[in-house]
Amino acid sequence: MTLAEFIATAMIALRRNVLRSVLTTLGIIIGVGSVIVMSAIGTGASKQIEAQIASLGTNQLTIFPGSMNVGGRQGGAGSAPPLTEKDLRAIRENVTGLVAAAGNMNGSATVVVGNTNWQTQINGSSAEIQAVRDWPLTSGRFYDAVEAAAGRKVAVLGATVARELYGEADPVGTNVRLNNVPFEVIGVLSVKGQAGGRDQDDVIIVPLATARSRLVGRVRVPDEIGQILVKVDDRYEVSEVQADLERVLRQRRRVAPNAMDNFSVRNFAEFLATRDATARTLSLLLASAAAISLIVGGIGIMNIMLVSVTERTREIGLRMAIGASGSDILGQFLTEAVLLCLAGGFIGLTLGAGVSILISTLFGWPVYISPAVVLMAIFASASVGVIFGFVPARRASQLNPIEALRYE
Numbered sequence: 001m002t003l004a005e006f007i008a009t010a011m012i013a014l015r016r017n018v019l020r021s022v023l024t025t026l027g028i029i030i031g032v033g034s035v036i037v038m039s040a041i042g043t044g045a046s047k048q049i050e051a052q053i054a055s056l057g058t059n060q061l062t063i064f065p066g067s068m069n070v071g072g073r074q075g076g077a078g079s080a081p082p083l084t085e086k087d088l089r090a091i092r093e094n095v096t097g098l099v100a101a102a103g104n105m106n107g108s109a110t111v112v113v114g115n116t117n118w119q120t121q122i123n124g125s126s127a128e129i130q131a132v133r134d135w136p137l138t139s140g141r142f143y144d145a146v147e148a149a150a151g152r153k154v155a156v157l158g159a160t161v162a163r164e165l166y167g168e169a170d171p172v173g174t175n176v177r178l179n180n181v182p183f184e185v186i187g188v189l190s191v192k193g194q195a196g197g198r199d200q201d202d203v204i205i206v207p208l209a210t211a212r213s214r215l216v217g218r219v220r221v222p223d224e225i226g227q228i229l230v231k232v233d234d235r236y237e238v239s240e241v242q243a244d245l246e247r248v249l250r251q252r253r254r255v256a257p258n259a260m261d262n263f264s265v266r267n268f269a270e271f272l273a274t275r276d277a278t279a280r281t282l283s284l285l286l287a288s289a290a291a292i293s294l295i296v297g298g299i300g301i302m303n304i305m306l307v308s309v310t311e312r313t314r315e316i317g318l319r320m321a322i323g324a325s326g327s328d329i330l331g332q333f334l335t336e337a338v339l340l341c342l343a344g345g346f347i348g349l350t351l352g353a354g355v356s357i358l359i360s361t362l363f364g365w366p367v368y369i370s371p372a373v374v375l376m377a378i379f380a381s382a383s384v385g386v387i388f389g390f391v392p393a394r395r396a397s398q399l400n401p402i403e404a405l406r407y408e
Contacts, residue, residue: 027297036352124211337389
């Protein structure tokens with residue numbers, strides 16, 4: 001018999017018991033559907049996290065003041081001497097493999113335009129911050145190094161601040177008041193989106209010297225910097241540049257050879273590695289759930305096929321009596337099992353995709369249906385049909401024709 005004949009014969013047999021065929025495939029439908037839904041949610045969340053990390057920069061290092069031991073007692077984070085402009089200059093001059101390095105101080109302020117006000121975050125930054133963060137403008141310009149050094153009262157607005165204060169109008173050239181200090185708006189940043197649960201666009205960037213003297217408040221040293229952000233050249237290994245940076249800062253801040261660093265370096269590539277490890281664990285759990293669901297569905301397929309062989313013993317005997325071989329009977333029942341599993345797989349795939357889209361619509365969760373997962377689900381369905389359909393099919397092919405014809 002040809003493959004087309006096997007399929008035609010199997011379709012006739014399955015149509016005789018439509019309800020039983022549908023109920024038999026429920027295990028496969030539920031298994032494949034649940035895998036598609038879980039995979040879509042897990043992959044969607046993973047891609048969202050990856051996009052957020054990418055927006056921060058995987059080749060970016062951030063240096064913070066660390067802790068220090070005073071009188072035998074370990075202080076908390078930030079208890080060490082603050083970072084300064086001298087530390088920033090030492091990094092720029094002595095660390096190789098950097099694209100740019102910028103100082104940064106964070107604060108908050110109420111920004112007022114006419115009768116409208118908005119509470120937002122203020123970033124006092126060096127002019128190089130735009131190169132470090134890869135943050136283009138939608139209008140206007142960024143302040144340069146001369147303006148930053150002079151402490152000019154100029155501001156670059158994030159997209160959220162611009163929208164809340166100006167709507168669709170272009171704010172470039174207007175004036176805003178930050179904590180009652182007038183600033184000229186010279187640019188608007190492009191949209192960055194969410195990262196770490198915070199809206200990156202809800203920010204105003206001003207020159208570091210201006211923020212230090214006008215907005216941030218009391219500082220411990222005249223040239224204090226809250227953090228230092230550096231961007232590593234793609235041609236260099238981030239870990240090697242980080243080691244070089246730590247060496248320079250230990251010398252600059254006079255850290256003893258065996259003492260702990262009085263600063264800390266955050267590597268966003270480590271966050272990405274953690275995300276990858278979490279994604280691998282999630283994928284393993286999904287694969288385990290899929291295997292269990294499909295095995296349960298396969299057992300149901302095997303059970304029904306065994307019942308079908310018993311019910312159709314006389315039919316099998318008649319086919320053998322008119323010339324069908326054992327391999328023909330094996331192929332017939334194996335084809336029925338594979339068709340049942342494939343039908344369940346396609347129905348489960350459609351159902352899972354529909355539920356994933358519904359979840360995304362109702363709850364706003366990011367979902368992504370991977371083509372690889374779709375192919376895996378179909379392949380797994382067919383494999384279950386072959387594996388669990390083989391035993392009933394082989395049993396049918398080994399029946400004695402004479403005994404089969406006598407079977408009541």
